[in-house]
Amino acid sequence: MREASRLLVIGIGGAFGALSRNGIAQLFGSAPIELGDQIASFPWATLTVNVIGALLIGILAVALMADGDGYLRPFLITGFLGGFTTFSALALEAADLMDNNMWLTALVYLAVTVGAGLVAVQFGIRATQRMVKS
Amino acid sequence: MITIAAIALGAFIGAPLRALAEQYASRTRSALTSLLIINSLGSLLAGFSLGAFSGDVQTFLITGFAGAFTTFSGWTLALSMFSRNLIESGVSPSARFARMGFVIVVAIGIPVLSLWLGWLFSEFLFVTN
Numbered sequence: 520m521r522e523a524s525r526l527l528v529i530g531i532g533g534a535f536g537a538l539s540r541n542g543i544a545q546l547f548g549s550a551p552i553e554l555g556d557q558i559a560s561f562p563w564a565t566l567t568v569n570v571i572g573a574l575l576i577g578i579l580a581v582a583l584m585a586d587g588d589g590y591l592r593p594f595l596i597t598g599f600l601g602g603f604t605t606f607s608a609l610a611l612e613a614a615d616l617m618d619n620n621m622w623l624t625a626l627v628y629l630a631v632t633v634g635a636g637l638v639a640v641q642f643g644i645r646a647t648q649r650m651v652k653s
Numbered sequence: 654m655i656t657i658a659a660i661a662l663g664a665f666i667g668a669p670l671r672a673l674a675e676q677y678a679s680r681t682r683s684a685l686t687s688l689l690i691i692n693s694l695g696s697l698l699a700g701f702s703l704g705a706f707s708g709d710v711q712t713f714l715i716t717g718f719a720g721a722f723t724t725f726s727g728w729t730l731a732l733s734m735f736s737r738n739l740i741e742s743g744v745s746p747s748a749r750f751a752r753m754g755f756v757i758v759v760a761i762g763i764p765v766l767s768l769w770l771g772w773l774f775s776e777f778l779f780v781t782n
Binding site: 525526527529530531532533534536537538540541551552553554569572573575576577580593596597598600601602603604605606607608609610611613614629632633636637639640641644 | 657660661662663664665666667668669671672673692695696698699700703704711712715716717719720721722723724725726727728729730732733757761764765767768769772
């Protein structure tokens with residue numbers, strides 16, 4: 520029963536996360552992707568979502584360490600942030616850029632996402648560790 | 654309105670399924686390998702859905718389900734744990750960079766290839782032009 524309620528909490532968090540991701544895509548005016556349509560633009564929306572998500576997971580992984588078996592970790596980390604950030608859209612957009620022969624842009628997109636994501640998660644972890652200690 | 658519901662429902666199913674898949678895979682595999690499998694499967698589905706479906710069904714599968722099933726934030730966290738473990742186990746800096754580089758290239762390359770494969774498969778099944 521407890522496992523079922525944990526999965527339910529993850530599902531609700533995931534739904535909120537995906538809706539927030541979609542909201543940011545709307546703000547950026549991102550058009551739905553199609554392969555083979557000769558249209559591709561730099562995926563700023565997904566880049567923003569993934570880097571913000573990486574920063575937040577670094578902060579929450581440290582801040583919620585004391586939560587233990589509570590529902591905050593499943594809701595916020597596994598649910599919300601897991602649903603907010605995405606790897607499939609990253610792959611999709613990179614493939615769309617490659618499909619339009621924008622190989623360099625695709626490589627830059629992937630490298631910037633990974634680089635900024637790693638810096639963001641490290642910054643989140645360290646800043647929060649410092650705050651927790653003091 | 655239906656589009657919003659499709660995204661929410663897809664993610665409501667996709668996120669818990671990722672939690673279960675992670676739990677199952679992590680019994681025998683590292684967190685990074687578990688996430689590689691999850692992200693590749695989600696990308697395969699997204700690529701397939703791109704060619705096989707349209708409209709709200711496509712949004713349900715790509716933006717909702719695959720979007721929430723796969724994760725980037727969890728992967729960056731797993732990658733920084735991997736990096737910290739390498740540092741703590743005293744691996745030389747050059748070996749550390751090589752292994753980090755390898756892990757990153759594989760973690761991105763296989764999902765991108767999976768996405769292409771999924772899309773090509775849907776094109777193969779539903780050739781319209």
